[in-house]
Amino acid sequence: MDALAGFPDRFEVGVSTAAYQIEGAVTEDGRGPSVWDTFAHTPGRVKNGDTGDVACDHYHRWPEDVALMADLGVDAYRFSISWPRVQPTGSGALNTPGLDFYDRLVDALLQRGIAPLPTLFHWDLPQALEDEGGWLSRATAERFAEYAGHVADRLGDRVRRWITLNEPVVHMAEGHAWGGGAPGHSLMFGALPVAHHQLLGHGLAARVLRERGATQVMITNNCTPVLPASDDEADVMAAAMYDSFHNRLFNDPILLGAYPEMLASFLGDLVQEGDLEIIHAPLDALGINYYNPTRIAAAAPDADLPFDPQPIEGVPITAFGWPVVPGGLRDLLVGLKDTYGEALPPIYITENGCSTADGTDDAFRIDYLRGHLDALKSAIDAGVDVRGYFIWSLMDNFEWSEGYSQRFGLVRVDFETQERTPKDSFRWLRTALAARKPA
Ligand code: FCB
Numbered sequence: 001m002d003a004l005a006g007f008p009d010r011f012e013v014g015v016s017t018a019a020y021q022i023e024g025a026v027t028e029d030g031r032g033p034s035v036w037d038t039f040a041h042t043p044g045r046v047k048n049g050d051t052g053d054v055a056c057d058h059y060h061r062w063p064e065d066v067a068l069m070a071d072l073g074v075d076a077y078r079f080s081i082s083w084p085r086v087q088p089t090g091s092g093a094l095n096t097p098g099l100d101f102y103d104r105l106v107d108a109l110l111q112r113g114i115a116p117l118p119t120l121f122h123w124d125l126p127q128a129l130e131d132e133g134g135w136l137s138r139a140t141a142e143r144f145a146e147y148a149g150h151v152a153d154r155l156g157d158r159v160r161r162w163i164t165l166n167e168p169v170v171h172m173a174e175g176h177a178w179g180g181g182a183p184g185h186s187l188m189f190g191a192l193p194v195a196h197h198q199l200l201g202h203g204l205a206a207r208v209l210r211e212r213g214a215t216q217v218m219i220t221n222n223c224t225p226v227l228p229a230s231d232d233e234a235d236v237m238a239a240a241m242y243d244s245f246h247n248r249l250f251n252d253p254i255l256l257g258a259y260p261e262m263l264a265s266f267l268g269d270l271v272q273e274g275d276l277e278i279i280h281a282p283l284d285a286l287g288i289n290y291y292n293p294t295r296i297a298a299a300a301p302d303a304d305l306p307f308d309p310q311p312i313e314g315v316p317i318t319a320f321g322w323p324v325v326p327g328g329l330r331d332l333l334v335g336l337k338d339t340y341g342e343a344l345p346p347i348y349i350t351e352n353g354c355s356t357a358d359g360t361d362d363a364f365r366i367d368y369l370r371g372h373l374d375a376l377k378s379a380i381d382a383g384v385d386v387r388g389y390f391i392w393s394l395m396d397n398f399e400w401s402e403g404y405s406q407r408f409g410l411v412r413v414d415f416e417t418q419e420r421t422p423k424d425s426f427r428w429l430r431t432a433l434a435a436r437k438p439a
Helices: 035-040 058-072 096-111 139-155 168-177 188-211 233-255 261-270 275-279 327-343 363-381 400-405 424-436
Strands: 012-016 076-080 115-121 161-166 216-222 226-228 285-289 294-298 307-310 347-351 386-392 411-413 420-422
Touching: 012 115, 012 347, 058 096, 058 420, 058 424, 076 386, 096 115, 096 139, 115 139, 139 161, 139 188, 161 168, 161 188, 168 188, 168 216, 168 233, 188 216, 188 233, 188 261, 188 275, 216 233, 216 347, 226 233, 233 261, 233 275, 233 285, 233 294, 233 307, 233 327, 285 327, 327 347, 327 363, 363 386, 363 424
Parallel strands: 012 076, 012 386, 076 115, 115 161, 161 216, 216 285, 226 294, 285 347, 347 386
Antiparallel strands: 294 307, 411 420
């Protein structure tokens, strides 16, 4: 029960969710359609034809979900705001009932002593903006900053910390390069504008949020330590390329004000004068989502992409088939400190967790979390400034193209009845959180 012992004072422990994965109520109270509504309703895109139409019905059941978090005893809750719920077409008119929903949620969290940490974009772009080019279009960055301002106008008296974007790399790669997520484009390297426009959107929004009194602006990047499949020069080169594509493309411009050399030429004249200064604006903290390392080999000469992901063998795997390598979290964090030095701001782990077989006996998850907390502690001992740890996820939810087949929750959700049942890991974490506090 000492999983949370030995962390710095005021180290924050929380849980994470995202709007499309839990809210449901997709046509209620004036919400507009998002790219994920369109994608999930396109036959063949999501496993078993699942959609987020109902998801965890959190839009109606949020008081119960807040009560669960209060019972768990977390310090903070990371959730995302659905842009099409707040601004149905992504520009112009706001939808007051949508803003009211988040207003009530924030108040309820604060009343329970749970710090709200909203993410402004977790992949559910208003479909109307997608129809005008989506993140392939530079204009979307400006619309995003306007939307961020509207949300801050409404919540900024109580919320002073914000995450702009969730995992821009995954939205670029899954959504626009290989097409496994919404909006479902398969543009390969043609997806790179989506990286630049999201980063520009982050920088513009950060400015707007600060003007409205934000004291902590972050972005959440998905980062993975990249392991070459062998010492072979071709594999080492391919691994470096993958590292540039997955990690450095998003960390370098934000922390150093420049794109990684290996990719700069692909971005060409997309990058206008002044863009990098906007993107490189001071960041109060960096959010990192960590799930596993990635092993990379060189691809066949005629392949679409120059890298070829390989399985990692000899380690446990989650229900999703993802390798469990807790030490990768330490290596990642120490590696970031080595790479960015003084330019690295404090870090929050904004997602970490695993999917397990359905049920409430999830000893696998307890081991997973314990292992990753240990790795985190050793990164902190090695001098990395980590301020918080958020578990993905509070409850089982709509896992994107996997639908309801992957269960990441501390709380089981019965998707027929919407009954919530805490799993063993929930009770384990509750005990660890309670033990952390002075008697
Ligand atoms: C991350 C996403 C999150 C969730 C987890 C499992 O990439 O940010 O929404 O689906 O994976």
